[in-house]
Amino acid sequence: MTKAVQKITLSPSRDIPFEKLVLSQSNVRRIKAGVSVDELAEDIARRGLLQGLNVRPVVDADGVETGMFEIPAGGRRFQALAVLVKQKRLAKTAPIPCIVRDAASEILAEDDSLAENMQRVALHPLDQFRAFVALREKGQSEEAIAAAFFVAPQIVKQRLKLASVAPALLAVYGEDGMTLEQLMAFTVNPDHERQLQVWDAISSSWNKEPFQIRRMLTEASVRASDRRAVFVGVEAYEAAGGTILRDLFQGDDGGWLEDPALLDRLVAQKLQAEAEAITTEGWKWIEVSIDLPYGYGHAMRGLKGEPTPMTDSEGADHARLLAEYRALELEYDGQDELPDDIDARLADLETAMESLDARPLVFDPMEVAQAGAFVTLDRDGKLAVYRGYIRPEDERREQVDVGGDGLASIEGQGSDGEQTLGVHGVGTIITSNGQLLGADLPEDEDDGVLKPLPERLLMELTAHRTLALREAVGRSPDVALTLLLLKLVTDTFRTSGASGSCVEVSVRHLYLSAQSPDLKDSAVAKAVDARHAAWEADLPLGDDAALWGFLTELDQTSRLSLLAHCLSFGINALHEKVNPYGAGISSSGLTRRMAQADIVAHATGLDMVAAGWEPTVDGYLNRVPKVRILEAVRDAKGEGTAQLLDHLKKGEMATEAERLLKGSGWLPEVLRRADLVALDAGAEGQGAPVADVESDQVENIDLPAFLTADLPEENGSMMAAE
Structure with missing residues (x-):
């Protein structure tokens, strides 16, 4: 036997004069949230009341209706209407749309108030973005939209920017396939094709962090804080037809210039x-x-x-x-x-x-x-x-x-x-800059085998060390004197060549033929130049007799300091290519030079980290294979951190490694002091491991300010303006 379906009877609706309405003590809302009552009043004045009030008849002690109605659900809307009445913009007798619950209903007033606030479902942020786009497409300006929803124009710009991401990525976000922070990162580059390429590259990766997305979308661009951009000026670059990528969601130092070739031409x-x-x-x-x-x-x-x-x-x-x-x-x-x-x-x-x-x-x-x-x-x-x-x-x-007159x-x-x-x-x-970055190592040469460092990179690294040693010897008179004695003793007891002078000691100013572009701006270069300029200002270099007198009158401390400075220019700790045919340095000579450089480094207490060397993309990381990059990160940060990078391409790995190694004090073996190698070896692998966590497993977090900035009603719903 078929069971009869019970028919539902809905509460009737009617217009009730405002003066017949009162707030109910059964309203469960006690905490103020969302749009203020004054702002809600302005919204009602602009668009009218979009949702009626839920009311019940007020009865006296005998259960007789008094003609008044209490409001268990819709109290904030009633308060906003009261503001308009007080401002004489709404009559006291104005009819208010209401849903009237039977006074004898078994449903409690608190039940109605709680249900209205809990049963509603807030809009998905993507629906908000698209709704803002629809409003703009129908003629509303960003300022008008901002005024209508009581948010700043910047908030509107941000939501519209999110809606402009590639539709395929919006669909992924709508299905919770990416986080809001990841979607925000994609807005930095308006190229939909490039956005999809980046997502395809990282979607199956462990590392889907927003910073990586931004970096991949701007890797072919130049930051506006780059010295070339500062020199030319962003305005001149844009006037020449250059475009700039901007990030509306975080500081971008002025953005990224998309046309490096144009920038270099303007420079x-x-x-x-x-x-x-x-x-x-x-x-x-x-x-x-x-x-x-x-x-x-x-x-x-x-x-x-x-x-x-x-x-x-x-x-x-x-x-x-x-x-x-x-x-x-x-x-x-x-x-x-x-x-x-x-x-x-x-x-x-x-x-x-x-x-x-x-x-x-x-x-x-x-x-x-x-x-x-x-x-x-x-x-x-x-x-x-x-x-x-x-x-x-x-x-x-x-x-x-x-001349013909006999006069000269x-x-x-x-x-x-x-x-x-x-x-x-x-x-x-x-x-242009003659430095060829990455020329020594093609991208596809990395086979996972730890190979020796490229010859030119060795020369550049040891050029850093040579200059640092010059600076260290120049401020270490005792070491300089010992080094000079070493040279004299070696020459005296190991050679028998004739001499055309009473002493054959000399210092030849060695030019560093292989060096990175930043060497001239390093702290040690400035220290050497400053010390040299100070001595040059005091020395009477144009007259040998005057110079002799000046030197003899110097006190012993100053004489030793000058000796140390002059001798420092003869420091040569460069790794040079061995020539087996006799020209240049021999293999044994190079070995002896580097060993002696270690002795001097130990004697002067040389610390290449304190001297300002750091593993940068241009100076080291992009010049070595991936296996060495991972080795450096592993040494400094531990195996867990290194594993987070091993799936990246060479350029991406180098950039991320630079960030991780900054301030770590890590040095390649050629820049380490021999007496500290054992200590370095003992410290290997002690970096704190990083937990392997899928980014899509991270729990949901609160929405950022641009999504929660005073939306109508406490849940941010687009429909809660009334």
Whole structure:
């Protein structure tokens, strides 16, 4: 026998005057959340009431209806209507749509209030994104949408940006196949094809972190903070047709420039223009290069210029600043700590005086006609011009010309026979960075076998060590003296060659033929240059007699310091290619050189980490096979971390390894001190392992601010505005 289906009777709806409505004490909502009542009132005034109130008749003690109605569900909407009534924008007698529950119903008022708040389902974020797109496509501006939903315009831009990701990826997100943070990362590059390529590459990988997605989508781009971009200017790059990728969801340092070739062309053009402007100064040559190697002025003679004299106004300003500085120093002399405002004022005074002191140098016009200048970029992206270098072939020679009158006249000529009086034509050479990154190791050569480091990379690494040793020996007189004695003893007891002087000791300034582009900006390079400049300023180099007198009058400490500095320029710890046919260094000679370099490193306490060397993509990681990259990460961070990288491609692995190794103190074996090798070996494998966790197994977390920023109602629903 078929059971009869019970028919459902819904509560009737009717319009009830506002003045007949009161709040119910049965409403379960006690905590304020979501859109404020005032904002909800404005929304109702704009679009009307989208959802009626749930009400019940109020009865007296005898159970008789009083004509009033209480509201167990919809209290916030009632409060918003009350705001409009108070503002006289809504009449007290205005009819309010209501669903009227029978006063004798078995369903409690608290039950209705709880159900209304719990049974509703918030929109999926993807539906929010698409709804915002629909509103914009129908003519609403981003500002209007933001005003309608009481959020900032930036929030609207972010949601619209998320909706612009490739439809296939939106579908994956809609099915919970990726996290919101991953979807946010894909917005950095609008190219749907590239987005899909990246997702295909990482979807089956352990590492699906947002930072990796962003890096893969911008790997062919240049950061706006790059010194080349700073030099050209982002505005000039965009005016030339360049495009920029931006990230709306996190700081991006100005974004990424998508056309590196255009950027390099603009840099070369601007440097060329700067060089052409300098030609008016009369230099014989100007060399233009984005990167200048350490020792770019090797074998050249530097001119000694004089600062441009201060004007009367500048002199008066400098005197005033100096007087104020000294007065403040005297006033606060003896205090352990200066007040913040006084400390800031002293810093401002120092900056102002340094600006006045940093005046252009004036050179002898006759020497300018022989010399040249270098035009390049400094590490901060500012123009750097190094003036006053004379090449050996351009040095003037004294030529005696006996005229018909028997009188000798002397003319200065360069080695090419040209007269040095007057201005020569300027030859501007524009070069690009000559460093070939990764040229030693093709991508497909990695077979998992730990092979020796490439020859050129060894030379570059040992160039770093050689310069660091020079700096260390230069500040270690006792070590320099021992090293000098070692050279003397070796020469005395192991050789029998004749000598043309009473002593055959000499220092030959070795040019580092193989070096990475950043060597000239390293801390040790600056320390060597500063020490050299300080001595050069004191030494009377133009007169041997005066120099002899100067040296004899130096105290013993200064003599040893000068000895150490001079000897340091003879340091050669370079790994060079062995020539089996006799020219160059032999295998045994190279072994002895490197062993002796270890002795000196130990004696000076050399620490290549403290000297500033770090394993970067360009300087090391992109120059070695993947197995060495993994070995470095394993040494520094442990096996677990290394396993997280072993599935990556070479370039991606190198970039991620640079981030992991930064600050770790890891060094390749060629830069380690021999006396610490055992210690390094004992530390292998002690890095903290990283748990292998699938990123799609991570529990859901709260939505970020751009999704939860004061959406209508506490659950962020698009339908909760009433």
